[in-house]
Amino acid sequence: MKNKISFGELDFMLLRNNTGNRYPSEDFTPAALAGEGIFRSPLIFVVSMALSGIVSSMRVDTPVRIFTAGCRAAFLELNSDLFKIISLFSMTEDKMDVKIKKLRDFIEESENIVFFGGAGVSTESGVPDFRSKDGLYNQHDVQFEKYRPEYLLSHSCLVDHPDVFFEFYRQKMDARNVQPNAAHYFLAELEKRGKLKAVVTQNIDGLHQKAGSRNVYEIHGTTTRNYCAKCGKKYPADYIFESKERIPHCACGGIVRCDVTLYEEQLPTDAVSKAIAAISSADLLIIGGTSLSVYPAASYVEYFRGSHLVIINKEHLVYKLDPVNDLEINQPIGKVFSEITE
Numbered sequence: 001m002k003n004k005i006s007f008g009e010l011d012f013m014l015l016r017n018n019t020g021n022r023y024p025s026e027d028f029t030p031a032a033l034a035g036e037g038i039f040r041s042p043l044i045f046v047v048s049m050a051l052s053g054i055v056s057s058m059r060v061d062t063p064v065r066i067f068t069a070g071c072r073a074a075f076l077e078l079n080s081d082l083f084k085i086i087s088l089f090s091m092t093e094d095k096m097d098v099k100i101k102k103l104r105d106f107i108e109e110s111e112n113i114v115f116f117g118g119a120g121v122s123t124e125s126g127v128p129d130f131r132s133k134d135g136l137y138n139q140h141d142v143q144f145e146k147y148r149p150e151y152l153l154s155h156s157c158l159v160d161h162p163d164v165f166f167e168f169y170r171q172k173m174d175a176r177n178v179q180p181n182a183a184h185y186f187l188a189e190l191e192k193r194g195k196l197k198a199v200v201t202q203n204i205d206g207l208h209q210k211a212g213s214r215n216v217y218e219i220h221g222t223t224t225r226n227y228c229a230k231c232g233k234k235y236p237a238d239y240i241f242e243s244k245e246r247i248p249h250c251a252c253g254g255i256v257r258c259d260v261t262l263y264e265e266q267l268p269t270d271a272v273s274k275a276i277a278a279i280s281s282a283d284l285l286i287i288g289g290t291s292l293s294v295y296p297a298a299s300y301v302e303y304f305r306g307s308h309l310v311i312i313n314k315e316h317l318v319y320k321l322d323p324v325n326d327l328e329i330n331q332p333i334g335k336v337f338s339e340i341t342e
Contacts, residue, residue, distance in 0.1 A: 099329050100339050106308045106327070107195065107340070110284035115187055116200045116301055117333075120289025120313060124334045125181045127205055128172070144168065154263035162247045162255060166240065169258065173223050174241055175205035183288065184211035186337035191215065198278035202290065202297050204260050206237075217275040219267055219297050221260040230254025267296065279303045288312040288333040292319070312336050 107113065119127075144152070144164075151157050152168040180188075188211045190196035199208050199216045206224040208216045226235040228250035235256050240248050248256040261267050279285060283306040290313065292298040309326040311317055312333045321328060329336055 096329075096331070096339075099327060100336070102327055103310060103329065103336070104340050106284055106310060107190070110308065111195060112282050112306075113190065113196045113284045113286065114198050114200060114278045114282035115196060115286045115288065116279065116290070117183075117288045118202045118290025118292075118294070121181075121183050121201070121333055122175075122178075122203045122205055122207060123289070124183065124332060125178050125205075125207060127175055127178055127203075127207075150263050153260075155265050156263075158255075158257060158262060166247055170241055173204070173258070173260075175207070175223060176237070176241065178205060178207065180207045180211035182334040182338045184208055184213070186341065188212035197282070198275070200275040200278065200300070202294060217271045217278065219261075219271050219275055219300075221258070221268060223258055223260060225259035226256055227259055228252060228254040229257050272300075276300055276303050280305065282306045284308045284310065286310045286312065291315060292317060 147157070147164065152165065152172075157165045157168075184207050187196060187199055187208065191199075191213055197215065199213050201208055201216060201218055202220050204218065204220050204222045206222050209224075224237040226237065226239050227233060228235070231250060231252045231254055233250055233252070235250075239256060240258060243256075250256050279300055280303045282304060285301065285304045285306060285308075287301060287310065290298070292301065307325060309321060311319060311321070311326075311328045312331070313328075314330060314332055316330055317328070319328075
């Protein structure tokens with residue numbers, strides 16, 4: 001099982017020697033940690049080894065040894081931002097070519113591929129982050145600055161302040177004119193070839209279907225479906241956006257709402273169960289455009305038991321990978337998939 005780890009969780013254990021002094025255990029030397037795949041950059045490894053050498057060679061008091069070891073531990077704690085800086089210099093074209101070839105080989109040898117995607121897939125099409133209030137206009141007596149973005153897309157807001165909810169929804173969640181990008185089209189083509197069995201998406205914009213994908217599990221719902229909260233009658237995708245009512249209503253008097261899983265609501269059972277089943281049976285799982293920080297959706301990747309796990313994300317993810325059978329590429333997902341097809 002591939003478990004997420006963080007450098008902050010690595011316990012630089014301190015043991016007592018026969019004089020009662022405390023010092024870092026030799027089991028947690030840089031060399032030992034390197035064997036576990038902790039150091040993802042040669043620079044991190046070299047600097048940490050140098051610090052370790054200083055500790056070993058200096059004839060100093062225990063407090064100095066502990067201080068130096070502490071510096072080494074703190075250095076490792078800078079894993080995320082440091083890795084991003086290092087990546088700018090270490091990701092040479094040759095290294096990128098090797099990773100692209102490895103991903104291409106994984107795809108060719110796999111017959112049951114599942115893609116798990118997040119917001120980073122849609123942002124390359126210009127879909128804005130809903131958490132940003134950029135582009136929102138206060139109108140119809142709605143003052144957006146009074147509310148947190150998460151509240152604006154919550155069940156509480158829909159029930160208690162439906163006028164605010166629908167004003168935000170119309171301004172921020174309308175993706176009808178947004179077009180799929182290279183990542184969407186690549187996945188749709190992979191499905192046509194019979195290799196990709198499912199797309200599990202946290203996005204709600206319907207761009208995978210617009211690109212041609214058919215087997216899509218939308219675990220956070222979608223803006224392309226609407227229904228009456230009272231009688232369940234279904235309404236077309238344009239209904240809320242085109243309604244002349246500030247709060248759209250059904251003929252029965254109920255509110256017509258989007259089929260999106262709002263904050264404080266349960267994820268759709270059918271989509272979740274199918275997503276977990278697909279991930280569990282996949283031989284290749286590609287995770288793209290997500291930080292794996294939104295739960296419970298991010299926990300579903302833990303069901304994967306296949307041969308290869310691939311992470312494609314602009315930011316480095318601290319996730320334990322097998323250096324031979326798995327792969328991480330810190331590049332825009334559209335760029336990566338475009339290079340595979342070249």
